[in-house]
Amino acid sequence: MSNDTKAAAAAEAEGTAEAVQQPKTGQRKGDKHGWTKDFKLNWILYVIFIPCAVYFLIFNYIPMIGVLMAFQDVDSTNISLFGGDWIGWANFERLFTTSVGSNFWLAIRNTVVISLLNITIGFAVPILLAILVSEVRNKGFRRFIQTVTYMPYFVSAVVVCQIVKELVGDEGVITAICGWFGYTEGNLLAQADPPTFWLIYMFTDIWQNAGYSSIIFVAAIHAIDTSLYEAAAMDGATRWQRTWKITIPSILPTIVMMFTVKMGTMITAGFDKVVLLYNTGIFDVADTIYSYTYRLTTGQLGATADFGLAAASGLFQSVISVALLLSSNYLSRALTKTSLF
């Protein structure tokens, strides 16, 4: 308690000193007092930080060290973080040569294709939706559209995938529609020819997330000064020109920001839906690095648990995702002068 009071008093003195000196020495505030003084002043804060520190230490930092398991001979029945024999790159060699229902190279290809679809079409749809929504002047209708498109975001991935299975199944509606255009009849999720699963996955993702993702763009459009539009209208700009010359340039910073965020997370986000959607027949086109790791971890879906391989493919994914995150961050800094880190 006395320490508390002391700290509070010290903090108070510090605050006053700061208030007085800030204009002149704001820059040099850091080296005004040393680490010991800071600790004496703020030790309570560091105590308060302990739960947060411990949580991230246990569930994020220790597993980070655990990536070394990828270079160890891991016992799949009795797993422990440390203690396997070092076997160098053997797990990776096995990863790229063996086949577990599908082959890892195909999993990489599928991950890349699905991510690219996701970051192009999947990224453009919310922006288009936002532009269309903000072109509607009837408030009630606009609200209705936003609510309805936002709703699927609240439906869980398990349920969404269950509904998709129903719609593209043997008797599904989408199967029937594809049938009219001469596409193969029967369960679309059993089609092992390339684009089918990728498109199903893409549309599933768009259906679930487009409304949610569009909110931020709607808000950005809403924030545009209406006098710009009025001036443009007076000068005879058509609606198309107003959209193209005012709306899009105005929300470009938001677009760039969201794009870099999406790019940074594209290889980790949302792939649990693959696990829910696919089946042993279409692993070649549907398996992604994430689902591949999942199968090896749980031993479900036609794989037997192999922790060494799973650790290797997990590390592979982590490395790619770090590379993507760093490059998206660099891109963001270059384009918008803001960055995440």
Add this chain to the structure above:
Amino acid sequence: MTYQERKQQYKRIHGSGGMVAGKSAGDIAVTCVIWAILFIIAFICLVPLWHVFMASFSDPRQIAFGMGDSYKGGIVWWPVATSDGALDFGGYEYIFEDGSILRGYLNTILYVVCSVAIGMVINITGGYVISRKTKWKPFLTLYVMFTSMFNGGLIPTYAVVRGLGMTDTPLSVIIPGCTLSFFVIMLSNAFATVPESTVESAKLDGAGHLRIMWQIVLPQAMPLATVVILNSVILQWNSWMNASIYLSSSVSDLWPLQLIVRELSSRSENFLAAGSSAAWSLYLVRYTVIVASTLPMLIVFPFFQKKMESNVVVGAVKG
């Protein structure tokens, strides 16, 4: 001519109501096209849910093959009655007699409440400390942020959870994944915007850090804290991955709702394939389980939407 003069002139010519609106035939046509597209989009968003809802008390024999008297395949717009003209509620009876879905609900509610509570303690304390002006601030920020950059992956995390003896216990669903570094940073940004003078005056009144955190800073950051809570609730409610890895089928009475949905659906899917002797109502389970697990979320959805929409922008600007 000044801007205002030109505006007046424009108003005289084009009428006062539609400055940007315009009234030309072309504009009206464009508006119609936009409305039509948006109607189609809304339709696509709603129809799958409607289809499932209607099918959930239809005649399973007709639904399964799309070859009934009153149903020839496609969307189930209205419930398809059985041959004696009644609706079939067997699917609902099945899941409630089975009981696992109720247990799933209880488990999920327990997991969501505990995990969001623990998560919020971490978010608030962590966010508060990071938001204060200390010498360690950059390191603490990096400590939290770094976890969003690199993660060990499924296997090392599994090894840790298992090493802690959490697998096959409720803790494995509650504690790992109860928060994200993003949430901590979001809250710390919200805390940082609370005026320093408010905090200082509280300090003068002798308030310690805990009191400042709970009674001064948190109430002011409540809009964003609510967004974080709602986001955590949705994440937890809908999550199934952690449970499917950490809770084996030997403890299926600990499974959260989403795993039960998965389990019941696959049972229903195998019904036709295996030619089982079970009653036809099992076929309907694939629909009823979706309705039973999703309806409550969609009922509270408008509340969530209102809170989240009004703050998502704030969060984005500050974050």
